[in-house]
Amino acid sequence: MPPLSIMLWLPLACALLGAALSMLGRQAGVVEHPEMPAGETSVVGAPWSRLSTSGGFALLGSLGALGLAIGYIADYSPSSNGLTHVTDLVWISELGIHYKLGVDGLNVFMIGLATLLFAAAVIAANLREWDRPRLFYFNFMLAESAVLGALLAQDLALFVAFFDLMLIPFYFLIGVWGAEPGRVKATIKLVIYTLVGSLLMLAAAVATGVLAAQQGGGHITFVLSSLQQLPLSRGSQEWIFLFFAAAFLVKMPAFPLHGWMPDGYKAMPIEVLMVFSGVLSKVGAYGFLRIVLPLYPQAAAHFQTLMLLIALASIIYGSVVAFTQTDARLIAGYSSVAQLGFITLGIFSLNPQGAQGALLQMVNHGLVVAALLFIVGLLAQRAGGSEDIRDMGGIAFRAPVLATIFLVVALATLAMPGSSNFVGEFLILLGVFKTNLAIAVIAFSGVVLASVYALRLLIRAMHNRVGSKVDSRELSFRDGVVLVPLLAVIVFMALYPQLALHRSEGSVKTAVAAAHGALEPSSAKLAGGLESGAAPLSTAGASSEGAAP
Amino acid sequence: MTSLATLATAHLKGPHVDFAGLSPLIALLGGATIVLLVGLIRARWVRAHVVPALSLVVLGATAGLTIWQWNAQKSVVSGALRIDDLSLVLNLILVTGGALSVLLAWRSLAAREAAHGEFHALLLASIAGMSLLAAAQNTVALFVGLELLSIPLYVLCASELRREQSLESGLKYLIVGAVGSATLLYGLAMIYGATGATDFDVIAHALSGGSLASDPLTLTGIALCVVGLCFKASVAPFHQWTPDVYEGAPTPVTAFMAVATKVAAFGVFLRFFDVALIGAQSSWGPAIAVLATITILVGNVGALGQSSLKRMLAYSSVAQAGYMLAGVAVATQLGVRATVFYLAVYVFMNMASFAVIVARERETGLGDSIQxxxxxxxxxxxxxWPMTISMLALAGIPATAGFTGKFYLIDAAVSGGYTWLGVAIVIGSMISLGYYLPVIAAIWMRKAPSEQPGVGQLPSPTGAPLGGGEGLPVLAGGSPELDEPSNGVQPEVVLVAAVAGVATLFFGIVPQPLFNLVHHAGSALGGLFF
Incomplete structure (x- = not known):
């Protein structure tokens, strides 16, 4: 396999090349594409007849990255434990920052998900005319490169840099091409929310490196594997943990930190939202597994109950609000809050089953939500441009294929037995059962609520009386190009979830091991009454139950 | 024969002057004189184009001589100045900032009105003062350098003679600057009184041995010095002049002031505090750390909601001064390196923004409004693009040099035991998003003012450019020397913007060359840390 850097930078390189060529072409007087009113959705013409230069190159880049990612998945052997395809260069020697990339069971499926969704979104974007296409595709591909960088980074500082960087293209994508009422406001809100978290993370990351170096007495380093050798003191771990958790929870978003979500979701173009909701939110959850649990195990054990409660609140709140919304996009948005609550729940069960379920669920939810959002876009086209489910209804009438696809996606969303989401949620709940019975029982209600909001969306949109503005049309071939591959992967994952579970098992176990280990002694110590205070006591309750067979 | 020679030299014993070491300074001051004289030539094109070109040559020569002196470790003029890697690196940064400012001022109204020769001679003299300051190794040289830096700047601020704000800005800067200088001088005198020395290393030696470091006289002296230098570096709560002066001064001068003054002021901070007063670090370290925190908060909060870009950048420069002060407060080699690194980056980040403001002032007639x-x-x-990169860099976004600089400063703060200061830097950056991002939003997400009804460009009756584009109707009548239309494309301004923008991006992705440079600068002070 070629080095990871090629996959990482391919999208950006293609976008730059495409922008350069299209600029040259324009100077040479070649009309890139016929003038169309900006933002109008094209429904006529052959599929690729109007592929713009920049759009075509972006497509090339994203498909190339997808191909490489599939190669890495195929190449990754379930038995290999630890990093493969490592690239390790010194980036800034004074600060001990390495440009270190690697693939293991934790991120191999995440890069698959990211490249797949970006490819699908770029195809979807190519179906439309964009105002200033060069800038659009440049930002889109910069986002892909940054996301892949964050997923592949094996150096804390590099991770933080990519994590912060991936937000900037979205600032442009929403602010320039967003939906009109309040796009600039929404984008500033989103970026400030998420960057505030990221900047806290920056301070925490620097502190990790410096404190570890002071403790170890060596030269400062940010390479994750070296940092793992130098565990911090418990006090430092705790505040650093909180800073990291803030960054990741905002990105997801989790319940009290989701304030940017409604405006942001409403303003985003649907193609952008597909990757934002499908991939970016998962990077936060992935950060917990990659960074937080291995580096700050004691703090993770200490704050386990807090995190479980936040996850639980996200599940209940997200599900209930999703049920009350009438905007189809926001139903998808709040359902994401709930789903990411499940993922957090799985991670902070701090045992391998839960974490593995969480990892599987990240991939599942990414696939499902991207497909769901694209379908919402299709529904809106058929309901006179409105994304309100009150304006929809009866869309299935003349669109059986679309209705079937939507049904499959909706059933996957509600984690129907037989879907891969079912396997994921099952493992998560299994993990939480072992940790905290009460929370697991309450979390179950989230599964029920999910079926309520998913079916409500399906029935109100596709069935019922035909809405006044509804013009039921079958899925066009071009839209099918976007949707069918996603659907194929959803079905494949449903049939064969073992693919992901098998390959991620070893890495997940390693990631969780330290935090899992930190649970036992602390519970034993607390049970012995060596420590007192409200917060530790609640942990004691949680972990002593976890220790019970 | 030999005894006679010895006798003769003994009689005529003057201080040994190392002309090689002084050569950058000599080039600057000699160049200033030549530029002044050439400015007397009558031909208009000589004044308008040869003078700035000559200034660039002078700055280039200075840079060349600085590089020639590379790796020098010597004290010149009886130990008044220290030529080491720190002063040489700062020299290079200063010369870069100066050259970019000269380019920005090339066709500016300020240079025309104040006469090109004088304008550029003052600019070069001010850079000479900064260079002197960065190398100062005793308190007298420090003060001379500070005044040589400041006095030309007072004049430069007021160089747009027909615009009230410019004059007001010059006067304001003069008064505040004089107070600052006086305070500093008083502090220096007290330190002399306590230690009996003007040389930095003698002061350091005196403070290291025993109770003098906690002597009330020393402490008062140090406190007054801190205040005096804080005026110059616009550190809160001594920053109030900054927004007004920055806004009123001609934009190329503002750019020069924002960039070069900061470099010089922090050069002094590093030398004076981290060398001379290092023995009393336990007393001034926490004080400076607190000042840094206040500065970060005040600067960032003040910049929120400003509609004038120059005022916004003024407050932002206050905030940035706070970040850099963190590197001074920790008083470690890492701190010195981080500060110098940030200074270098700071020059490029700010120059990109100011270049764009200069260009737009001339093109739109909307002044420096965010519109x-x-x-x-x-x-x-x-x-x-340069403006966007500059804003992102100032906010500390990865892939720009601003991120690396902030990373380095936080690293220095945490290593020095000031974790909370690192967190303060981060909190400041968060607040700063509230004013940097709207600028980017205006650039990319709003329509140009001419496309908006009502805010269109003010048509000038003759079709001639509006007073050279600088400022609003005050100048609509045009100045007598308005001989060349400066509207439209200004290649040198675009060049400055592009160079600064590209450098910001380049050093964000490939920071190693800058790190190597800064590494030398930090090692220069190495022997003096305890």
Whole structure:
């Protein structure tokens, strides 16, 4: 396999090349594409007849990255434990920052998900005319490169840099091409929310490196594997943990930190939202597994109950609000809050089953939500441009294929037995059962609520009386190009979830091991009454139950 | 024969002057004189173009001589100045900032009104003062350098003779600057009184041995010095002059002031505090750390909601001074390196923004209002990108040099035991998003003012450019020397913007060359840390 850097930078390189060529072409007087009113959705013409230069190159880049990612998945052997395809260069020697990339069971499926969704979104974007296409595709591909960088980074500082960087293209994508009422406001809100978290993370990351170096007495380093050798003191771990958790929870978003979500979701173009909701939110959850649990195990054990409660609140709140919304996009948005609550729940069960379920669920939810959002876009086209489910209804009438696809996606969303989401949620709940019975029982209600909001969306949109503005049309071939591959992967994952579970098992176990280990002694110590205070006591309750067979 | 020679030299014993070490300074001051004289030539094109070109040659020569002196470790003029890697690196940064400012001022109204020769001679003299300051090794040289830096700047601020704000800005800067200088001088006198020395290393030696470091006289002296230097570096709560002066001064001068003064002021901070007063670090370290925190908060909060870009950048420069002060407060080699690194980066980040403001002032007639950059992304991508990169860098976004600089400073703060200061830097950066991001939003997400009804460009009756584009109707009548239309494309301004923008991006992705440079600078002070 070629080095990871090629996959990482391919999208950006293609976008730059495409922008350069299209600029040259324009100077040479070649009309890139016929003038169309900006933002109008094209429904006529052959599929690729109007592929713009920049759009075509972006497509090339994203498909190339997808191909490489599939190669890495195929190449990754379930038995290999630890990093493969490592690239390790010194980036800034004074600060001990390495440009270190690697693939293991934790991120191999995440890069698959990211490249797949970006490819699908770029195809979807190519179906439309964009105002200033060069800038659009440049930002889109910069986002892909940054996301892949964050997923592949094996150096804390590099991770933080990519994590912060991936937000900037979205600032442009929403602010320039967003939906009109309040796009600039929404984008500033989103970026400030998420960057505030990221900047806290920056301070925490620097502190990790410096404190570890002071403790170890060596030269400062940010390479994750070296940092793992130098565990911090418990006090430092705790505040650093909180800073990291803030960054990741905002990105997801989790319940009290989701304030940017409604405006942001409403303003985003649907193609952008597909990757934002499908991939970016998962990077936060992935950060917990990659960074937080291995580096700050004691703090993770200490704050386990807090995190479980936040996850639980996200599940209940997200599900209930999703049920009350009438905007189809926001139903998808709040359902994401709930789903990411499940993922957090799985991670902070701090045992391998839960974490593995969480990892599987990240991939599942990414696939499902991207497909769901694209379908919402299709529904809106058929309901006179409105994304309100009150304006929809009866869309299935003349669109059986679309209705079937939507049904499959909706059933996957509600984690129907037989879907891969079912396997994921099952493992998560299994993990939480072992940790905290009460929370697991309450979390179950989230599964029920999910079926309520998913079916409500399906029935109100596709069935019922035909809405006044509804013009039921079958899925066009071009839209099918976007949707069918996603659907194929959803079905494949449903049939064969073992693919992901098998390959991620070893890495997940390693990631969780330290935090899992930190649970036992602390519970034993607390049970012995060596420590007192409200917060530790609640942990004691949680972990002593976890220790019970 | 030999005894006779010895006798003769003994009689005529003057201080040994190392001309090689002084050569950058000599080049600057000699160059200033030549530029002044050439400015007397009558031909208009000589004044308008040969003078700035000559200034660039002078700065280039200075840079060349600085590089020639590389790796020098010597004290010159009886130990008054220290030529080491720190002063040489700062020299290079200063010369870069100066050259970019000269380019920005090339066709500016300020240079025309104040006469080109005088304008550029003052600029060069001010750079000489900064260079002197960066190398000062005793308190007298420090004070001379500070005054040589300041006095030309007072004049430069007021160089747009027909605009009230410019005059007001010059006067304000003069008064505040004089107070600052006086305070500093008083502090220096007290330190002399306590230690009996003007040389930094003698002061350091005196403070290291025993109770003198906690002597009330010393402490008062140090406190007054801190206040005096804080005036110069616009550190809160001594920053109040900054927004007014920055806004009123001609934009090329503002750019020069924002960039070069900061470099010089922090050069002094590093030398004076981290060398001379290092023995009393336990007393001034926490004080400076607190000042840094206040500065970060005040600067960032003040910048929120400003509609004038120059005022916004003024407050932002206050905030940035706070970040850099963190590197001074920790008093470690790492701190010195981080500060110098940030200074270098700071020059590029700010120059990119100021260049765009200069260009838009001349093009739109909207002054430095944020409206002037609205819709820039569509209209003038060559200006829009540098401004965007600069804003992102100032906010500390990865892939720009601003991120690396902030990373380094936080690293220095945490290593020095000031974790909370690192967190303060981060909190400051968060607040700063509230004013940097709207500028980017204006550039890319809003329509150009001419496309908006009502805010269109003011048509000038003759079709001639509006007073050279500088400022609003005050100048609509035009100045007598308005001989060349400066409207439209200004290649040198776009060049400055592009160079600064590219450098910001380049050093963000490939920071190693800058790190190597800074590494030398930090090692220069190495022997003096305890």
């Amino acid at each position: 002037a950059v609205a819709g820039l992304g569509r209209e003038r991508p060559l200006l829009a």
